Amino acid sequence: MSFTSILNKLFGNKSQRDLKEIQPIVDQINALGPKMKELTNDELRDTITNIKKEFAKATEADTTAIAEIKAKIDELPFDERQPLWDDIDAREKNILETYETELDRVLPTVFAAMRETAARFTANETVEVTATQMDRDLAAAGKDFVSIEGDKAIYKNHWIAGGNEIKWDMVHYDVQLIGGIVLHQGKISEMATGEGKTLVATLPVFLRSLTGRGVHVVTVNDYLSKRDSEWMGPLYMFHGQTVDCIDKHQPNSEARRKAYACDITFGTNNEFGFDYLRDNMAMSPKDMVQRKHYYAIVDEVDSVLIDDARTPLIISGPVPKGEDQLFNDYKHNVEKVFEAQRKLVAKLLVEAKEKIASPDKEVRKEGALQLFRAYKGLPKYGALIKYLSTEGIKPLLLETEGYYLQDNGREMPKAIEPLYFVIDEKNRSVELTDKGIDELTGRSQDPQFFVLPDIAAQLSEVEGDTSLAPADRQQKKDDLMQNYAVKAERVHTVNQLLKAYALFEKDVEYVIDDNKIKIVDEQTGRIMEGRRYSDGLHQAIEAKEGVKVEAATQTFATITLQNYFRMYHKLAGMTGTAETEAGEFWDIYKLDVVTIPTNKPVARIDMNDRVYRTKKEKYAAVIEEIVELVKQGRPVLVGTTSVEISELLSRMLTLRHIPHNVLNAKLHQKEADIVAQAGKKGTVTIATNMAGRGTDIKLPAEVKDAGGLAIIGTERHESRRVDRQLRGRAGRQGDPGSSVFYLSFEDQLMRLFAGDRVTKMLDTLGVKEGEMIESKMVNRAIENAQKRVEENNFGIRKRLLEYDDVMNKQRQYIYGRRHHALMGERIGIDINNMLYDTVENIMNTYDSPADYADLSMELLKVFAIETPFTEEEYRGMPKKEAFDRVFAAVNDAFRRKGERIIEIAMPVIKDWVENKGAGQQGGRILVPITDGKRVFNIPCDINEAYNSECKSILKEWHKAILLVTIDEVWKEHLRELDQLRQSVQNASYEQKDPLVIYKVESFHLFESAMNTLNVKAASSLLRGQIFIPQPQAPRASDAQLSSEKEQPKPQQPQMKEAMPDRPNDYSNYRASKEQYPGADAQRKAASSPQGEQRRTQPIVNAPRVGRNDPCPCGSGKKYKNCHGKNA
Secondary structure, three states: OOHHHHHHHHHOOHHHHHHHHHHHHHHHHHHHHHHHHHOOHHHHHHHHHHHHHHHHHHOHHHHHHHHHHHHHHOOOOHHHOHHHHHHHHHHHHHHHHHHHHHHHHHHHHHHHHHHHHHHHHHHOOEEEEEOOHHHHHHHHOOOOOEEEEOOEEEEEOEEEEOOEEEEOOOOOOHHHHHHHHHHHOOOEEEOOOOOOHHHHHHHHHHHHHOOOOOEEEEEOOHHHHHHHHHHHHHHHHHOOOOEEEHHHOOOOOHHHHHHHHOOEEEEEHHHHHHHHHHHOOOOOHHHOOOOOOOEEEEEOHHHHHHHOOOOEEEEEEEOOOOOOOOHHHHHHHHHHHHHHHHHHHHHHHHHHHHHHOOOOHHHHHHHHHHHHHHHHHOOOOHHHHHHHOOOOHHHHHHHHHHHHHHHHHOOHHHHHOOOOEEEEOOOOEEEEOHHHHHHHHOOOOOOOOOOOOOHHHHHHHHHOOOOOOHHHHHHHHHHHHHHHHHHHHHHHHHHHHHHHHHHOOEOOOEEEEOOEEEEEOOOOOOEOOOEEEOOOHHHHHHHHHOOOOOOOEEEEEEEEHHHHHOOOOEEEEEEOOOHHHHHHHHHHHOOOEEEOOOOOOOEEEEOOOEEEOOHHHHHHHHHHHHHHHHHOOOOEEEEOOOHHHHHHHHHHHHHOOOOOEEEOHHHHHHHHHHHHHOOOOOOEEEEOHHHHOOOOOOOOHHHHHHOOEEEEEOOOOOOHHHHHHHHOOOOHHHOEEEEEEEEEOOOHHHHHHOHHHHHHHHHHHOOOOOOOEOOHHHHHHHHHHHHHHHHHHHHHHHHHHHHHHHHHHHHHHHHHHHHHHHHOOOHHHHHHHHHHHHHHHHHHHOOOHHHHHHHHHHHHHHHOOOOOOOHHHHHOOOHHHHHHHHHHHHHHHHHHHHHHHHHHHHHHHHHHHHOOOHHHHOOEEEEEEEOOOOEEEEEEEHHHHHHOOOHHHHHHHHHHHHHHHHHHHHHHHHHHHHHHHHHHHHHHHHOOOHHHHHHHHHHHHHHHHHHHHHHHHHHHHOOOEEOOOOOOOOOOOOOOOHHHHOOOOOOOOOOEEOOOOOOOOOOOOEEEEEEOOOHHHHOOOOOOOOOOOOOOOOOOOOOOOOOOOEOOOOOOOEHHHOOOOOO
16 A cells, blocks of 8 residues: 555545535535525525625725725825825725625525525526516516516526527535535636536626626637526526626627626636737727626636646737748748658668668667658658557667667767758657758758858957948948848748648648638647637648738737736636646646535446557457447447547448448537437447537437447547546436547557557567557556656646746736726826836936936936036036936926916816806817827816816826827837747757746846836926917928818917717737647647637527517506617
């Protein structure tokens, strides 16, 4: 017995300890059950209403104090505001802590009330309550689950959800209560298939929504988000909670804003992330849709927070000359190299076979080297894979590989010398050799055409050339840099094309659909709509396949799902398979995984893996097993890892005249129909891993009697989670079933990670062709291989996390400042800090008395002020005093500019309100303010401007300048980071760590960007004045704006009525998910359906209310005079 087993015997395993902590709370909920049953329907609703009042009372003191502080904070000088904002932050934090305490206190009552509500909906066709205003509004909106009769609201227990009528028939058992408590605590609830994850979520979602802070329920596709919001919604609405789904509404619309304002909001992970990005591109608070991130429950949490978490969400737009790309220009060069390598590998393999068969030891050694060269050249070459499954060949290859990898690969150059390029299959990388570069270049071109020059050495040489004049030296440096940039783009293009040819196969990694390249998720087999590989790889595949190469775009806003979900105050998740990744969930998200017991014992029989030498033998055995199972009357689900294999098995079954259905990326439209048939007697379904997650296969009684659903896996996945998802389709809710995996030594996992120990062991056993191996020892060896892969992939993801954290820190800072500018909150402190930093930077740059002239020029250029001391005074002045005097002068100038704007604007505003009646009409006006270069028409509310004595105009001017400047600088910074992320990979050739270089360089870039931002914003703010058009002719030296060419009244600011607000137009932007370089290596775990799979839904005509009919809300008024006023 192992030490771990002894500890488990003494203290119980983690799952048992978790359940022991939760059980007392479950007992409290159960104890409240009889009391809840005694309540009338109205009393049951009142229970929840009273709890909401208790929450409001518990936080009333802090909420009132925050409102009072915000009301007076703008009246204070900038340097006195920070303590008040610190007080607000402390009170906000205290409110959240108060909610946590109160939620824990009322949890048993709320859970018991929700369980009783579900039980009453299950037991009764209708539930009658006294109608509230919300009940009337729901009925008037045409909701099919509620109607009004007099002063009563009648809730039905059946309604339309996801296009189909459902009848509520679910009640919460103890396992659902345990799951709900786990989710409320901000943990991950692991529950088996059919155990009611959706029902479990109703408990914590409802409880948390009572705070009014907003709860987000995150799903993996829009069908599920819409269906679940309609399915669970009536239970929440019965108790007065508002519910909506963001996927039902257009981005940046009023309807989506209202959806976020609801107590409970459903949506897909992508749309929540994209809305966050759009909010941080908004130019008005009215354009924003999201509130603060309070609480989220993520369905299929392992897929969203691990597999998809590092994939960035990107909003991008067109760039100048985005169509000018080189992929088609160099496509034929790369094709030539790839074809040459293919012929070479075929020749090497033939030679290897001949020499390895020789009795001469030296000749065998040469043959092993040829075999190793063929493997490094094209590891996926079919003939090579078949040969490696021959007895004794795989150990020979591993032994040769070990020899050439020793001593840091000192001998490796000799091994790869004849190759044109080298493929590292495990890390998904391709590297050209000198021979490949020669073949790529051809005889007629510059031999250095595809070679990056040593730019550092070249620049050093020019710098040391004393014969050159300074101007010539600079010109030569510029020419060298220009040449390097051109060659870097060329080399990058060729490398991406080579990857496209050598590593990416059609119908495996991608398919061509509607003349477009669409990525297929290698774990789920689903098309990932809108997903593109980054860094030009997608364009390279488009060039390879001869479809249109899309234009390059520039990133305007980006975030990874991982960093988006880390913003929530509390995060929780549900899935059937999280235990294997528990360490990663804790390391990155601080999320604990709790395994929930099943309501009924699992009756599925999981058999040992059946291992064959070759794929041919394996597939033949799979077909024979299917034939036998169909004879028994059992349905069969065959899991495959790619479109290609599913089509191969389909052809084999067709030859045997066995009816079957195929579900893969090419046939995803039929998914709902195929899954509905999959549980019927004798039905054979071949599916990629699409059928592994979120697929609920229900079995009729005759199938259960025959032995249940049979799962046949045709290959082990690199992640144990995917295998467990496939097994989990059988055995739901105590149903019988079985699962077995068929493997061969030609499978990807076995080839790459099974290790030579397993291979030698099988050779020792003397397994002949056609024989099957079935033993626990082989199972353990395969699981150990999977664990090694998972550990390796976790390491890759952790490294990518470090890259992403660099940008995330910068993003948080920029978006924080942008939010302050947009909302007008803390903008004064930001401006004060910005002026302080800019003055400090200038004073540090010109800190010598000899720099006085340059200092004076810089102060004039940036702040438009004269130096507040003479050159003589500066010589003997301490640095601190010099800084203080300049900073005081800058603040004084800034204050005077603001007072001058108010002085000029106030008479005009006063005239509009008092003499022209604008105050009674209300509305917004445009106030023209210029920084000397541009004229900004600043929109302001005229009554607010009048009541604040034009201080609101000044604030709007500050907001406009900061927003414009932040957006300009951040967009340029993102472009530079894109280029850095691409160029930093070249550091590995110089034996440097790209991550270290990226961190250092990105820090310097950000520091430079912030300095630029401060200087630009300060320069505009200290030159701001009301624009008064001059009657004289424009000077030839100035480029006049169109607004200056109008004929306004002389010496008067030209203010005019503002047009109605319009939301941001995102038509020129593209929202997409993009794959990082090396993302294939990072995505070695199961992934959920990401292509937004839209299932065909029947159109249901709601009863139409005539304008003169009685309003459905029961008010007694005509519809046109009540809820139909705006219809």
